[in-house]
Amino acid sequence: MWIFLDIDGVLVPDTMYERTDLPPFDPADPPFEPACRDRFETVLRHHRSALVVIASSWREIFPLSAICDRFSPDIARRVVGQTPFLAATDAANVNYLRHREVEAFLAGLGVPKAPWVAIDDIADHFRPGAPVILTDGNVGFDDRAAAALDQALYAV
Numbered sequence: 001m002w003i004f005l006d007i008d009g010v011l012v013p014d015t016m017y018e019r020t021d022l023p024p025f026d027p028a029d030p031p032f033e034p035a036c037r038d039r040f041e042t043v044l045r046h047h048r049s050a051l052v053v054i055a056s057s058w059r060e061i062f063p064l065s066a067i068c069d070r071f072s073p074d075i076a077r078r079v080v081g082q083t084p085f086l087a088a089t090d091a092a093n094v095n096y097l098r099h100r101e102v103e104a105f106l107a108g109l110g111v112p113k114a115p116w117v118a119i120d121d122i123a124d125h126f127r128p129g130a131p132v133i134l135t136d137g138n139v140g141f142d143d144r145a146a147a148a149l150d151q152a153l154y155a156v
């Protein structure tokens with residue numbers, strides 16, 4: 001099972017920048033929110049065959065290694081890549097761009113029908129009916145999202 005992971009609004013809630021209970025951090029280089037990250041990692045440790053692909057705008061800014069460094073080492077080893085960049089040159093093909101990038105990633109590996117789930121705070125990145133676990137961008141990966149991911153991974 002492939003997990004296509006967004007970061008902003010998932011592991012970095014939009015409200016994290018105003019929090020005073022976290023150690024100070026550089027807003028241009030934020031850490032993952034600890035509770036969101038721990039919830040995500042706990043689910044992954046129960047599903048050892050699931051692999052993670054970064055499907056976030058972070059891949060335009062940070063090298064994959066810098067993203068992996070934010071996970072615990074056992075989980076970082078399971079972050080195996082990032083989705084390709086597809087051109088969004090006009091309004092017609094910007095629709096569902098992230099969904100198409102997921103499909104391009106799987107097609108590139110020769111497994112276009114492989115089961116997958118995406119975690120994202122924006123439904124419009126994916127076609128209706130896509131296997132997406134939606135988060136509230138202000139909250140990030142909460143207990144409800146963790147339960148949904150756990151269930152999605154058991155279903156395979």
Ligand SMILES: [Mg+2]
Pocket residue numbers: 006007008009010120121122
């Ligand atoms: Mg997002």
